Amino acid sequence: MITQLESARQGILTSEMKAIAGQEGLDETFILDHVAKGEIVIPCNPNRKYQKTVGIGTGLRTKVNASIGTSSDICDIGLEVEKARAAEEECADTLMELSAAGDMDKIRRTVLDSTNLPVGNVPLYQAFKETIQKHRNPAKLDPEYLFDLMEQQLADGLSFMAIHCGINQYAIDRLRKQGFRYGGLASKGGTFMVAWMDINQRENPLYEQFDRVCRLMKKYDAVLSLGNGIRAGAIHDSHDRAQMAEMIINCELAEIGREMGCQTMVEGPGHVPLDEIEGNIMLEKRMSGNAPYYVLGPIPCDTGAGYDHISAAIGAASSARFGADLVCYITPAEHLALPDVHDVREGVRATRLAVRIGDLAKYPDRRDTEKQAALARRDMRWEDLSRHLLFPDIAEAVRSARAPEEKQTCTMCGDFCAMKKGMELFETDIKEKR
Numbered sequence: 001m002i003t004q005l006e007s008a009r010q011g012i013l014t015s016e017m018k019a020i021a022g023q024e025g026l027d028e029t030f031i032l033d034h035v036a037k038g039e040i041v042i043p044c045n046p047n048r049k050y051q052k053t054v055g056i057g058t059g060l061r062t063k064v065n066a067s068i069g070t071s072s073d074i075c076d077i078g079l080e081v082e083k084a085r086a087a088e089e090e091c092a093d094t095l096m097e098l099s100a101a102g103d104m105d106k107i108r109r110t111v112l113d114s115t116n117l118p119v120g121n122v123p124l125y126q127a128f129k130e131t132i133q134k135h136r137n138p139a140k141l142d143p144e145y146l147f148d149l150m151e152q153q154l155a156d157g158l159s160f161m162a163i164h165c166g167i168n169q170y171a172i173d174r175l176r177k178q179g180f181r182y183g184g185l186a187s188k189g190g191t192f193m194v195a196w197m198d199i200n201q202r203e204n205p206l207y208e209q210f211d212r213v214c215r216l217m218k219k220y221d222a223v224l225s226l227g228n229g230i231r232a233g234a235i236h237d238s239h240d241r242a243q244m245a246e247m248i249i250n251c252e253l254a255e256i257g258r259e260m261g262c263q264t265m266v267e268g269p270g271h272v273p274l275d276e277i278e279g280n281i282m283l284e285k286r287m288s289g290n291a292p293y294y295v296l297g298p299i300p301c302d303t304g305a306g307y308d309h310i311s312a313a314i315g316a317a318s319s320a321r322f323g324a325d326l327v328c329y330i331t332p333a334e335h336l337a338l339p340d341v342h343d344v345r346e347g348v349r350a351t352r353l354a355v356r357i358g359d360l361a362k363y364p365d366r367r368d369t370e371k372q373a374a375l376a377r378r379d380m381r382w383e384d385l386s387r388h389l390l391f392p393d394i395a396e397a398v399r400s401a402r403a404p405e406e407k408q409t410c411t412m413c414g415d416f417c418a419m420k421k422g423m424e425l426f427e428t429d430i431k432e433k434r
């Protein structure tokens with residue numbers, strides 16, 4: 001197996017790199033150069049027959065991830081398949097299968113068969129769940145079993161994995177010395193790994209044997225996403241010493257992984273106030289040598305439960321604007337319950353809108369769709385306008401449910417339609433036509 005990164009370093013332009021250049025409207029050499037530098041990753045495990053090609057990183061459209069998966073309370077494989085399909089229909093770019101209950105091999109394989117999106121996971125979930133089932137004690141997790149399980153999951157066709165390599169004894173010491181936190185620990189896999197290390201008084205095997213992790217990922221050309229186990233779960237914990245310790249380690253590991261030829265990205269940062277998002281992105285980019293940054297939101301406010309998809313969308317617009325490359329969606333059920341199909345749709349839509357807004361600022365020369373939409377709106381060409389909208393189905397449904405008498409306008413202003421009046425007044429002066 002030669003990875004996309006190793007191919008690029010040898011100057012080999014793969015079919016995936018070509019596809020990405022076409023999708024993004026960029027030069028093939030740009031893609032080749034940035035894959036070679038580790039600034040663009042392509043999750044494309046060749047064990048998966050039908051898979052959408054997606055590029056994540058410098059110069060590319062910011063991508064959206066949707067996460068699905070069972071919990072011990074709601075464990076319905078049919079529902080997870082429906083959620084996977086809904087995420088793809090709503091144009092998510094990648095999917096994470098994060099089941100923590102049920103027959104996890106079966107769920108993973110069924111989900112992989114139900115979607116063409118590149119699929120990732122967090123291998124620690126299954127590892128701890130099965131260890132608890134067998135020994136009634138997560139501290140009994142055998143690192144050899146964990147590595148075997150990761151290999152089995154990769155062989156099934158996963159194209160990226162969030163692996164908590166950056167939690168080490170040094171980072172845990174920072175948590176203790178700073179007097180723990182306001183928002184506790186927010187990562188399921190990360191917290192169980194911290195417990196394992198604490199009870200066994202051992203170093204994290206994923207950190208200790210990082211080269212083994214990279215070799216495994218390379219064997220399937222899967223992207224190693226360096227998990228953010230000590231991410232902030234409250235804005236008051238943002239950039240505390242524990243989070244920064246893990247971020248420094250993850251960025252260091254990103255460099256080592258890249259040198260080994262393993263496609264690597266870094267995860268972060270959880271809850272972050274709006275004014276700290278730019279700095280957070282700058283730190284990750286600077287310390288990792290521009291490794292793609294996979295952000296969870298971030299959520300810039302702790303009091304929006306029920307509307308956390310909107311809180312996170314505000315954070316996501318900002319993170320995309322300052323350089324985040326892949327944004328994990330947050331649904332309206334965040335912090336409250338396992339998302340249902342409606343939540344998945346809302347989460348993907350909110351995040352797509354957020355990263356569009358971010359990308360308009362990140363790439364000011366890529367605003368043509370907005371211009372075309374504005375001209376169609378000005379000219380009241382409603383059908384043309386629909387073609388440029390992110391969510392034409394919603395727009396058309398709302399307009400037709402409250403249809404105007406005068407077809408050109410809408411029921412917002414009716415006879416006082418400013419668009420219509422403006423066109424009557426300035427029609428002969430218009431320079432920019434469609």
Ligand code: SF4
Pocket residue numbers: 408409410411412413414416417418419420
């Ligand atoms: S009625 Fe008002 S909202 Fe509707 S198209 Fe005219 S100006 Fe726009």
